[in-house]
Amino acid sequence: MNRVDRLFGIVTLLQSRKYVSAEKISEKFEISVRTVYRDIKAIGEAGIPVSFEPNKGYFIIPGYFTPPVSFTLDEANALLLSQSLIGGFGDRSVQSTFDSALTKIKAVLKQVDKEKLALLDQSIKLQLPERLNFEFEYLSKIQHAIIEQTQIKITYRSLKDELSERVIEPIGLVFYAFSWHLIGYCQLRGDYRDFKVERIKELRSTHLPFETTSHISLSDYKLPVNY
Numbered sequence: 464m465n466r467v468d469r470l471f472g473i474v475t476l477l478q479s480r481k482y483v484s485a486e487k488i489s490e491k492f493e494i495s496v497r498t499v500y501r502d503i504k505a506i507g508e509a510g511i512p513v514s515f516e517p518n519k520g521y522f523i524i525p526g527y528f529t530p531p532v533s534f535t536l537d538e539a540n541a542l543l544l545s546q547s548l549i550g551g552f553g554d555r556s557v558q559s560t561f562d563s564a565l566t567k568i569k570a571v572l573k574q575v576d577k578e579k580l581a582l583l584d585q586s587i588k589l590q591l592p593e594r595l596n597f598e599f600e601y602l603s604k605i606q607h608a609i610i611e612q613t614q615i616k617i618t619y620r621s622l623k624d625e626l627s628e629r630v631i632e633p634i635g636l637v638f639y640a641f642s643w644h645l646i647g648y649c650q651l652r653g654d655y656r657d658f659k660v661e662r663i664k665e666l667r668s669t670h671l672p673f674e675t676t677s678h679i680s681l682s683d684y685k686l687p688v689n690y
Contacts (some may be wrong), residue, residue: 484520556603618665637682
């Protein structure tokens with residue numbers, strides 16, 4: 464990767480996150496930390512307002528906008544392959560959002576690349592078991608609740624075929640045993656629980672903030688060993 468491409472890549476990385484450490488940039492672009500310092504200086508001299516916060520990292524000052532990102536054909540091809548995976552492992556809400564995003568990406572490609580992408584689209588097929596057929600539309604709402612740290616209210620059907628109303632503070636989504644699972648703090652049980660998403664009969668956003676100020680991380684939740 465030449466330096467110009469690397470500088471552009473660093474700017475894109477800074478735009479994608481709130482803070483990025485010099486060590487993370489060094490690891491991402493396989494350069495020394497000293498080179499990172501020089502690159503950050505060059506980016507600043509080019510007029511892009513990069514600042515630094517101790518113990519957090521570099522960031523681009525809010526309010527600065529760069530021109531729309533362009534995509535290479537290889538990047539678009541990778542996203543097209545991802546679309547097949549999303550179609551198999553995502554629910555209808557995620558599929559719709561991803562399709563919309565990919566349409567925007569295709570719009571900025573050169574005409575010759577659009578034609579190549581269309582050819583590749585006809586040459587990809589993902590054969591999935593019938594059990595991977597998610598008819599619900601909850602994943603996007605759950606993701607939003609996790610990001611915003613807001614409670615959701617669900618109607619849940621247990622293994623005994625019993626319905627219950629739950630207020631959940633979601634901490635994460637996990638895919639295992641061919642199913643999506645919502646991990647969250649259940650106010651009814653006063654503890655963290657694993658909810659199989661396909662057993663959720665109704666899901667409503669409450670827009671109410673978490674009542675618990677400090678939840679465990681998803682990695683600290685113990686998933687079943689045998690599944």
